[in-house]
Amino acid sequence: MAVQKVLVVDDSATDLKNLEQICMDAGYSVITASSGAEAIEKAKNERPDVVLLDIIMRDMNGFQVCRAIATDATTQHIPVVLVSSKSEKTDRVWGEQQGAKAYITKPYTSAQIIHQLERL
């Protein structure tokens, strides 16, 4: 699947901007969301090719957003990549159980992000 449009989700403005810039520099079309609810809405309405999703967010966390996207008929085809500083084995297992396709641990490099997008 050739990824063209990426939805980046993070409630940290700094991290959001950084990830957005990495994707834009690589030539992807980028939309952003700063909360779980906004991410779900944009996944439904904007139909991105992939979601790069932070886990630790104030209201819905990334796991819950991932599950919501993975279980909604209109968005379940969209792969979700979790991007987080949480690096416990449990996070990867739980993320996979919620429907995540991949997991990138912060701090990441631009190359890691691009490599992951190219693999989808």
Add this chain to the structure above:
Amino acid sequence: MGTVESLRHDPNVVPDVASALAGGSGEDAVAGKSETAAPLLARTGFCVGDWNFLFPSGLGREVMPAPAVSRVPNTAPWLLGLANARGNLIPIVDMAIALGVASAAGVSAYVLTFGQGEAAIGLAVDGLPRLLTPEASEQTGESLPLPPLLEGNTLAAYHHGGRTWLDLDLPRFFETLARGIAR
């Protein structure tokens, strides 16, 4: 604890979970999403000693290694205490103590959390939870002798994968815990 009501009315809870809470078992909600109405239930399962439990997948917030806890005086023995879970203080319930059983030997303890913010709660369980899809046909009418904390707080029992799994009515179970927390 406030967990029950917050889960029932939480707009962030995914639709199938909200329907499950509103309707009780959640089976209708799950079946209703299926084009073929296949009698598969989307559940997450966890174990405590010899007991095995299910709850609607999507209700769980996250799972983490057992965190350090601070005891709270004058509370039930099964309340291990409060833990700092990513900046939020959440009560941690030791399910083995609550059920009056020994934790499984040789299995790491994990905490499964539900709800969020001040309404969050964590259950200490044996091993990692896992996704399960029991079929409606695996439901058993068998009446199991239950520990007091579980009486009236289960929806059904399923024979699945060689084990008997109790489908927890989480809102009612949390209500029971809330009523018994103070000593």
